[in-house]
Amino acid sequence: MRKSIRRGATLALASVAAISLAACSTNGSSGSGGDSVKSIKVVIAEYSPDNTAKFWKAFAKTYEETTKVKLDLQIISWNDIDQQSSTMVQTNNLPDILNLNTYASYAADGLLYSGDEVLPKDTAEDIIPAFVNSGTYKGKFYGMPDLSSARALFYNKDLFSQAGIAKPPTTWDEFRDDAKKVTALGNGAVGYAQPLGPEEAQGELAMWLFNNGGTFKKDGKWTLDSPENVKTLEFMKGLSVTDGVTQNNPGSTNRTDGAFPLFEQGKAGMIVGFGPLQGALDKDFTGVNYGIAPMPSGNKADPQTYGVTDYLMAFKKKGNQDAVKQFYKLYYSPDQINTWIKAEGFLPVTQSGLKSFESEDKLKVYLDTLPNIHLTPTDDPEWDKVKLTIQQNIGLAVAPDGDPAKFLKDLQAQAEAGK
Amino acid sequence: MARVLTDAPSGTRLAPARAPKPSIGGRASGPAPSSRRGRRRGANEASGWQALLWLSPALLLIAAIVIYPAITLFSTSFSEYSITGIRKGDAGFANYAGFLSSPDLPKVVLNTGIWVVAVVAITILIGLALAQFLSKDFWGRRVVRWAVIVPWAAALVITSQLFRLLFDYYHGTINAVLLALHVIPKPIDFLGNPPLLMASMILVGVYVSLPFTAYLFVAGLSAIPTDVYEAARIDGASPWQIYTTITLPLLRPAMLIAVVLNMIYVFNSFPIIWIMNGSNPGFGNDTLITYMYKIAFKSAQHDVGVAAAAGVFNVIVILIAVIVYVRLTRTRAENPS
Known part of the structure; x- marks a missing residue:
């Protein structure tokens, strides 16, 4: 009995030591000194x-x-x-x-x-x-x-030929028409898979923004609510709300678990993609006959790339x-x-x-x-917060009752207030 | 429970109504055994520091995983932090003011209320029925009892992810089945439409809370002595009368535990809401817990100070809710109308 008590005490002491040691070791490598x-x-x-x-x-x-x-x-x-x-x-x-x-x-x-x-x-x-x-x-x-x-426009060649589209679109008008034609095929076909959920919405926005002559920041000044940008976001909203050429509820669709699967299963006519999507298509979804094209332009300028x-x-x-x-x-x-x-x-x-x-x-x-390549203004600490607001709130701005102009105006105010 | 046994046969309505006392007393009785131990210690000549040594692993653990985080949370809530997590100085009450004046807060509080009340109420109702079923003797009862445990045993993250797949608009099983049966012309947006999303989350919340609750009631039912029922039957009580005047009052201790623990679990539940609401923008479907996480790491605020203030607020909210509930049941138990 005595013995077991003493052994128990040793055990207790040992565990005290272990806990305090564990507490110290969280300091990690900084403690190595020298x-x-x-x-x-x-x-x-x-x-x-x-x-x-x-x-x-x-x-x-x-x-x-x-x-x-x-x-x-x-x-x-x-x-x-x-x-x-x-x-x-x-x-x-x-x-x-x-x-x-x-x-x-x-x-x-x-x-x-x-x-x-x-x-x-x-x-x-x-x-x-x-x-x-x-x-x-x-x-x-x-x-x-x-x-x-870098991002580019991926399109499904099979859906395009079924819809009678000869080549990928170069302007936004062509883009909308092509998306309508693919949607009209029915059977679950979606003209354009548009991910504006919180995961990576700033990427989708950037791609369209840059191809309508817009930017996030120019010459050291935020240009989030510039007239081009308002027009761009209204066009993006229109794709789902008035034209009905996107998947259901783009504001609640994330990229990797929402939009990409639609394209990988051959359901989406077009999507903004990048290398890893290409890798997945070549390796796991070989049934999809796809092409890659530069983004269509909203202002008749050369296609721009977002990186x-x-x-x-x-x-x-x-x-x-x-x-x-x-x-x-x-x-x-x-x-x-x-x-x-x-x-x-x-x-x-x-x-x-x-x-x-x-x-x-x-x-x-x-x-x-x-x-x-066009990059987002990651060199400005304020961008870290602007990006988070875009991710969390752009989905609300493109909803049927959303207000793109107000969203961008608030975003501009937020960015400027951070100065 | 032993006291219930001796009280109950007296057969008056007051006796079972007093039943919750043992359970409340059970918690409050903490000091009693320790004082007894104190007396024995005196007889054994075991010194204070020796006792402290024995207690120290437990005390250290409590200090490390309960007290230290609580103090940190509190001090964080009064500090100003940069987006990277660097402490910039004292914030006074600015974090609290910022959190309480947030325009999203009323909606988040409303969501939290709906979520907790609905999940707990539905869980209790179904749990009572399920417990009745599980406490009856029937062929295959063992299999059914095991099956009920499964949702409890599975990790919440996995369960939530599975339900997300079931409810998905394009790839979800539920929509696929309903479409194939021509019940609906086009898929239902369970996860993107706020009221439907709340209903779907509540369903999952009930699903994972049921096993614990049902088993709590099974244990409560098995503690009710059979002679009370016999006496009631001899007096000619109908099954419904027996249930409402004997079973339910005698289940009150189990009920109190079930409600209080479920309130705390459901309020603090993170994975279900986080995962089911994962692709929605804004804060319109968040509860206080997921909102707190978003303030800290996902919203433009990205501010652990404000999130810590939210954390303190959350603890106060759930404490008040639990105290109010316990008070209500206690006064009702003491003055049965």
């Missing part, structure tokens, strides 16, 4: 379940072998990464490298290394200038791009500068970055990448436009 860190924490967003973990695990191994610094890898789904990264900052449990679709707010809060501090010179020069621009906040390069994608890039930003922490520099050096080496981008079906962000991707016919549509 001149330079022994490990870095790298937080990566999951682009696809198949490739992301595979590439980064191999990358971590190579990194550890060359630098003798441990790489703690954490892969987080896009759904959770906003919450997780915010919690890391809030609890002062910063990663060394964070992969996200925004960076400017972090730069504004003074948390990041700039390119001068952590990018090897030849690497910095290799990055395509358009992306350097979008990664530059107040004259310094903070948002190192990890990969990019997206995500970022790998580096957090300033004591003693990690060298390890972070080594990280970028390895990441931007052609056999790392290009392997990764090819596997995920995205587009390069470096000049050397452009050259190495040139031979891929599939990508020609995008690559030609890449250097002149």
Whole structure:
């Protein structure tokens, strides 16, 4: 009895120790002290379940072998990464490298290394200038791009020929007529799959905006409620409300679980797509006979392309500068970055990448436009909030009782108030 | 429950009405055993620090997972945060003011009220019926009892996702069946039309709350002694009379627990609303819990300070709701009209 009590006491003591230890260890790598860190924490967003973990695990191994610094890898789904990264900052449990679709707010809060501090010179020069621009906040390069994608109009050739349409539309009027013809086929056919739910609505808006001569921000001023933009959003609303050529309730349709499946099942005539959709169509939905065309234009100008890039930003922490520099050096080496981008079906962000991707016919549509791509104003911290408002509220603006002009006016007011 | 046994045969209506006391007393009786332990400790000469050592794992755990987060939530709600999560300074009551003056709040509170009241009320009603059924002896009862547990055992996220697939406009099974049977000319937008969405979410809420509630009532029913029923039958009471004057009053302790726990669970339920409402814009279908999450990470506010204020507000709301309910049932139990 005595013995078991004493053993129990030891157990109790041990668990006290375990709990307090666990509490301490949340400080993580920052506690390693000394001149330079022994490990870095790298937080990566999951682009696809198949490739992301595979590439980064191999990358971590190579990194550890060359630098003798441990790489703690954490892969987080896009759904959770906003919450997780915010919690890391809030609890002062910063990663060394964070992969996200925004960076400017972090730069504004003074948390990041700039390119001068952590990018090897030849690497910095290799990055395509358009992306350097979008990664530059107040004259310094903070948002190192990890990969990019560009959008284009995907169309279903079978539905087009059934509807008697010879070629993809080049103007918005043609676009609407073609969408009407496809919808008229009946049997569940949808002229245009329009995702304006909260997932990625800013992308859909950007694509149409840029092809009607509009922008989000011009010469340092927000232009969200410009007359072109109001006309564009009214056209987008009209597609569902007056013309009835979209799927049911576009404001409540997300991209990956709503609009893409319609196209992948051959139900949608047209959709704005990008590399990963193309990959899925070629691999899993081979029954869909599709073509890719530039976006139709609303103002008789040349088609414009909307591009997206995500970022790998580096957090300033004591003693990690060298390890972070080594990280970028390895990441931007052609056999790392290009392997990764090819596997995920995205587009390069470096000049050397452009050259190495040139031979891929599939990508020609995008690559030609890449250097002149339109990006969203990710270099303005206010954009991070504007984007969230678009995602949450544009679906209400394009509903039958929605008011596109008022939505854009409120958005403009919000952006300007942030200054 | 033992006291119910001795009280009940007296057969008056007052006796069962007093029945909830043991359960309320059961909770309040916490201090009693500890004081008894205190006396024994004195006899055994076990010192205070030794007792503390024994309690320390539990105390540390409670401090780490209950008290520390609560304090953090509270202090967060009075701090100003940047969108990245950096603390910028004290906010005073600005976060609370910002949250309470939000134009979406009235609708969100209304949604929360409808959601909690509807799910809890329907769950209790069906749970009572189901418990009657499950406590009868019939062939295959064991299979049925197991089947009822399934919705409880499945992860909420998975259940919600499954229901989302069932209700989907283009690919949903329910619409496919209704269309094939020519009941409807075109699919029903269960997930995109606000009233239908609320009804669909309530259905899922009831579905996942039923097992726990029904089993609570099964346990409550099995604690009612059979001689009370015999006495009532001899007196010539009809089955409905027996149910309303004997079964229901004697189930009151179980009922109190079922309502209070369900209120808390349903109020705090996140996955069902988050997933079923996942593709809708705005905040018109959110409850306080999902709204709080959106304030923190998804809305243009993207502000953990305001979200923490919302969190404190939520705790107060559910506390008040529970206290009001317990008070109401207690006064009704003490002065049966």
